[in-house]
Amino acid sequence: MELDYNKLLDMVSEMGYRLMESGAEIYRVEESIHRLLEAYGVPRGEVFAIPNCIIVSLISPEGRPLTQIRRMPPHGTDIYLLEKYNGLCRRLCQETPPFDQALRRMRAIARLHVVYPLPVQLAAHFLGCGMFSLFYGGTWRDGICGGLCGVVIGLCSTLMARFGANQFFKTIAGAAVSAVAAVLLTAAGLGAHRDLIIIGALMALVPGIAITNAMRDIMAGDMVAGISKGAEALLIGAAIALGTALGLGVTGLIGGGGAL
Numbered sequence: 251m252e253l254d255y256n257k258l259l260d261m262v263s264e265m266g267y268r269l270m271e272s273g274a275e276i277y278r279v280e281e282s283i284h285r286l287l288e289a290y291g292v293p294r295g296e297v298f299a300i301p302n303c304i305i306v307s308l309i310s311p312e313g314r315p316l317t318q319i320r321r322m323p324p325h326g327t328d329i330y331l332l333e334k335y336n337g338l339c340r341r342l343c344q345e346t347p348p349f350d351q352a353l354r355r356m357r358a359i360a361r362l363h364v365v366y367p368l369p370v371q372l373a374a375h376f377l378g379c380g381m382f383s384l385f386y387g388g389t390w391r392d393g394i395c396g397g398l399c400g401v402v403i404g405l406c407s408t409l410m411a412r413f414g415a416n417q418f419f420k421t422i423a424g425a426a427v428s429a430v431a432a433v434l435l436t437a438a439g440l441g442a443h444r445d446l447i448i449i450g451a452l453m454a455l456v457p458g459i460a461i462t463n464a465m466r467d468i469m470a471g472d473m474v475a476g477i478s479k480g481a482e483a484l485l486i487g488a489a490i491a492l493g494t495a496l497g498l499g500v501t502g503l504i505g506g507g508g509a510l
Contacts, residue, residue, distance in 0.1 A: 258290055259306060266282065285339070293341055294308060331363055362429075383397075384396075432448045
């Protein structure tokens with residue numbers, strides 16, 4: 251197959267973009283693009299990726315450098331898409347199909363991807379946060395209250411996302427409303443330990459994946475990506491503390507200090 255280097259550049263850049271958008275680590279994105287270039291017979295190809303940008307460059311047989319830059323928007327982690335795109339990348343390296351066919355396969359994965367409806371997501375928030383409240387030593391009533399606070403976080407995050415809020419402000423809002431909900435539930439006698447209810451609910455906001463990926467990137471030598479993700483995780487942690495303090499402070503003022 252005669253190579254069209256512009257189309258090859260488009261295809262490998264699109265694969266890297268979709269992998270990173272799904273939450274792939276920096277080393278995975280760069281290695282996947284390198285393997286694709288090698289599979290299609292490109293001896294000289296360079297990839298540089300950071301959390302918000304991908305740069306792919308190669309040299310055509312005529313000696314002309316070709317470069318493409320893709321700006322990454324804010325994104326989360328989707329394990330389903332990450333697994334599908336990673337598997338597709340491996341198949342493309344083995345089969346080396348035409349570029350148009352490879353792009354159609356990528357679009358098919360995105361088209362067939364099913365996002366869980368809001369009630370299912372809220373049920374997952376209830377179960378996860380409730381179990382964390384129990385894990386930290388709460389009673390079964392604390393577990394139910396922790397689950398309800400998790401549902402409040404899910405609803406708040408969905409609402410804030412519709413307004414286009416970034417992750418920092420979504421975290422502040424989610425932590426604040428969950429703290430207020432925990433205070434109200436314990437004041438109503440439904441929960442026994444307010445602190446355990448709040449801690450269990452806040453686990454839905456803890457940036458565990460960001461912290462893990464930051465450490466993996468640093469250990470792999472991708473210092474820019476690791477420090478960037480580490481700073482993001484610290485900011486989210488600060489947002490959790492700020493939102494919780496805000497919620498408790500508001501309820502304390504309204505309740506004349508009794509809520510605190």
